[in-house]
Amino acid sequence: MAAERPRGLLLDAMGTLIGLRKSVGHTYAEAACRHGLSLEAEALNAAFRTVFAAAPPLAFPSLQGAALRQAEQDWWTARVNATLEAVGVERPPAELGPELFHCFADAGLWQPYPEVPALLQRWHRQGLKLAVVSNFDSRLEPLLEQLGLRNWLHAVVVSSAVGAAKPEPAPLLLALEQLALPGSAVWHVGDSHDDAAAAAAAGLRCVRVQRP
The missing domain is CATH 3.40.50.1000 (HAD superfamily/HAD-like)
Structure with missing residues (x-):
């Protein structure tokens, strides 16, 4: 029936x-290069998959407005830092996580x-x-x-x-x-x-x- x-x-x-026009690892590698780090996109992709699978839910009860936006950025910055640490970066640049958070807000990285x-x-x-x-x-x-x-x-x-x-x-x-x-x-x-x-x-x- x-x-x-x-x-x-x-x-x-x-x-x-929608999907990304290029992989997360490629975008991370390009951003890291601007901070003097030479990293392989495929290694970053593999590390990101592991980090993302183990991450807590992207969910913030009772937050809204600027507090919610900051919590979102902090959540993604933690994933960025963990990904870079997994490929051997001991101290990820403090600016890199927020930079990538804003980078992925650019529709040019995405396509239907x-x-x-x-x-x-x-x-x-x-x-x-x-x-x-x-x-x-x-x-x-x-x-x-x-x-x-x-x-x-x-x-x-x-x-x-x-x-x-x-x-x-x-x-x-x-x-x-x-x-x-x-x-x-x-x-x-x-x-x-x-x-x-x-x-x-x-x-x-x-x-x-x-x-x-």
Whole structure:
């Protein structure tokens, strides 16, 4: 039996709608070079994957405004420092973490996957309510705006502001509230196990995206 057509979609961001034009390691290596450090991009990529997998959730209950933004920057600075230390940098430059935090706010580093703009426009035209739900931070909504995707979305929910990250269901439940739809009428689309687990906990059907 075919599944009933949804009335809304909750969409993951990184790895689902948008991706980096070049790897994290390449951007880290370029920034490190400006501080007199010569590092290999592939070594940085491997170190970042390990550091990121072990990181605490990017989520800050009860914070907002400038305090939230500072907590986001501090979280990412800690990941930058741990990545550099993992490839042998004993004392990462203090300026490098904040510099990279602002660097990744530049839409020039990101791109929508080729089919995404047309799909969002089509779904919006068909009357589907769309929300992005991401384990990311306050940089995401301006990025989606600059990439030309924000106009098709009813809401953007990020874990840092919600105070909980997928696989916890809270970000998805908040998005359902903002769309004013029940979970039975909404599917979640994402590329990770955390997306599938969060959708199951929130009572949503999950459609998994698998990109190369």
